Each structure stands twice: as structure tokens, then as C-alpha cells.
Amino acid sequence: MPRYKAIVSYDGTNYIGWQKQPDGMTIQEKIETVMEKITHTRINVTASGRTDAKVHALGQVFHFDSDFNLTAPMWKVALNGHLPKDIHIQSVKEVREDFHSRFHAVKKRYDYRINLGEYDVFTRNFAFQCYYSLDVEKMKEAASLFLGEHDFTTFCASPLSTHPDQVRTITHLEFVQEGNFLRIIYEGNGFLRYMVRMLTGTLIEVGRGRLSKEEVQKMLEAKDKTACRFNAKPQGLFLVEVFYEPGWEIENR
């Protein structure tokens, strides 16, 4: 059966996250419901990873299998025709049948946006509203501790049993200031549950002068789930892009 790779953006404000759950609306559920409407069969979609309640995506990736008679470009049109206005399929491509959106992702990029200016009605759902001033230079120094391969147990919310391996590599960590907005860009080979928000929450504490670089280093080295109690708000977080090796896509079919 043909396999398809889709890139989807969503405004997560009104959802309890990506992953299907018994109580509350999720993005996965919306997409699967629309697929059932189109094909009259139940299709499971598998994402590169979950996003939490109120977290946004510019380029989440999922895959699905279907022998329904639609070309990849027509899948995009059909899905967008039925999806609500806060979910939009950017592209659908046919891929090799052994492609897996989660297992084959080689890199992910997340952005965390902070509004350092006056409260803004237009970004209230798309940035963390910060009411204290931040020393961005101090944040950059502390952030350098996270670069490279580390055991991020301290900055992960999942129980150890479900994720025995908490070692991840952050390849790029950048601070971009645009007017009153501070954007922290994270790239790495994978991120644990809440990891970007916990790292960001920790960096904000550093920026406020309430944590030193040395204390952050001790937290990281502790590999202790109780060592970090900071978790930046979800509305500032965007899953920007999921990267794969080339060669998975099947052209002209």
C-alpha cells in the first residue's frame, strides 16, 4: 500500500496536543477524522513526535498508508478542504514504504518565542509574555552548556521506564532578537518530553538572575528528574521543521 509523508502546520491554541486522547480535541484526531470522511476507512497517522497542549507547529511531519485513489497533490487539496482553519497541510509526498516519520527523523528544530515588551493581544497565544527584563548574554553563556551530547534526564518529564535512553545531542542553539521579541532556536537529533520548555524555563531563570551558569551545570550533571522545576509556557513553543535524509520521496507517481 502506498505510504505518504505530509508536512502540517497548526495553531495549537485550541487543542490538547497532537496525540489522540480520550478527553479533548487533538490535531491527530482532527486529521484522522477528515481522512475517514474522505476515504470511508479509518487511517492511522504517525507523527515525528507529539506536541503538547497549546504548542504550535510550522512543519510537523506525519506519515500514513492508503490505497485510496488520490495522487499526493490531491491528498493535500482534499485534506485542506475539510480541515479546520487552524490546521493546514503544507505538502503531501509519496515516500518509500519503509519510511517512518519518527524513526527516520535525523534532526528537529524548535523555536521558543518570548515577548519582552508590553503585553500584545496579537501574540498572546504565540509567545511567552515576559514581564521582567532578561540578561540575554547570561542566557547565552548558560545555553552553551546544553550544546553537544548530554544525558538530559534533568530536563525531561517522562518517567525513566518509558525512555531508558535520555541522551540527546543539541547541535545548534541560537538567540535571535527582533524588536521586543526574543527567539531561542534549538536544533538537535531529538528532544525528550518537555525538554525544550524545561531548558527554556531554566534559561529564563538565568536571564532573571535567579540561577547561575554553575547551578545550571550542576542541574545538568545531576541527571535527576527532580532537579529542574522550570517549564516555560507552551504557547511560546513552535515545532519548526523535521529533517530527514534525502532519498525517501518517490518522484512522479
Add this chain to the structure above:
Amino acid sequence: MPRYKAIVSYDGTNYIGWQKQPDGMTIQEKIETVMEKITHTRINVTASGRTDAKVHALGQVFHFDSDFNLTAPMWKVALNGHLPKDIHIQSVKEVREDFHSRFHAVKKRYDYRINLGEYDVFTRNFAFQCYYSLDVEKMKEAASLFLGEHDFTTFCASPLSTHPDQVRTITHLEFVQEGNFLRIIYEGNGFLRYMVRMLTGTLIEVGRGRLSKEEVQKMLEAKDKTACRFNAKPQGLFLVEVFYEPGWEIENR
């Protein structure tokens, strides 16, 4: 009784406009309700002009009278403490008792935002999603017709009887391209009902190649309410700033 001038920003998505109406929620009603909650008296607020359903404001101005025992800065704090998250008071200043937010406005700026790129879930309520390509140079040429003093009867939705004088002066009209977004900036001494949206709708028709500059000139010269049937969507429109002569504000009280 002291008079106050307030600057307010709002996301107009969930409102049927600024002005109080019997059916549906308005920004004016929200603000007056909050003032009643604070002071236990009914206070009327008067804006520089109405905005329509789904139209936004970065800097709408209104004035109100109250002898309630609050300083201007405390008025700001009290109002923002009770207002919903899509309305935010930027500032409150005490002004001379003869100040009037509408009659004394000497200039207004409106921006109209157009998304020329792929549909974007994050700007769906804050820009007009344009699915055809626009010839911006042609739009600029036609827009030059609107500069200066004109009778804008053609580009006004109100019945003549309520606005006998339809002469307005546009002092500045600018096109700014930022990535996939086109922003049209209008400045003038006043704007009639729907005027910015009707001018923009007409310019979009020019950009699509469906109207020539000569046809626009004829429309303007016709001074005929039936000559323009274009009205750009409200979600692209922002009231950015209302300008006054200096000297109205009372310092240090």
C-alpha cells in the same frame, strides 16, 4: 470632572466591531462593562471612530470622564486587570476637559495586510489570504490617484444623508513588502465607513489585472455609491494610530 484619553489595542476577531450594538459583543461594551465593575457607575467611552466586525486596532483612542479616585496610570492597571485577553489598554492620560477623541483627531493611520504566500494558520485572522498573484507596481500607480483631497463618495458605504461631506485627504499611501506579506499603509485626515477596505479591494482588482488605472479614475470621479462593489475582508485591516495636536495632555496629575 476629569477627562481621560486612553489608547487601546484589540484583536477584533471575536467582536462585531467597536460600537455598542443590541446584538453581539463589541469592544466598547466590554470596556464600559469593566468600568462599571471598577467604579459602580456607568461611564460612556467615545472613540476616535468605529471599527467594523473582525477589524483590529493597534492604537485606537477613546476618551471618558470620571471623578473616580484613580490616577491615570492606575486606570490603566485597573482596566487591564479586568479586560479579556484580546483587549489591552496601552496608556491612559489625563487630558483637558474639552478634548474629544473624534473631533480633535488630525490624522489616522490604517494598515491593510495581505498574505500572498501559502495559507498561514497563524495569520488567518490577521491578514487577507490572497490566492492570486498581484502586480504591485500596477497597484502603486492606481493608488497614486487616491493621494490628496478627493470626494470619496464612491468608496464609502454610509448613506449620503448621514455623511453629507465625503471629502477627505489621504496624505500618505505606501506599499511595504515583507516576505510573503504586502502591507498597504494609509494616512489621512479622516476615513469614511468602509473606505480603506473599498480602496484596498479596488487596488487588489487592479493588481489582479481586472481593473485599469483609468477605470479606477472614472470610479473616483463618478462620486457614485454604486460604482465600487469591492470591499476587502475585515481581518486584514488594522487601525494603527490616531494623531492629535500636542498640548491636550495634563502632566503630573
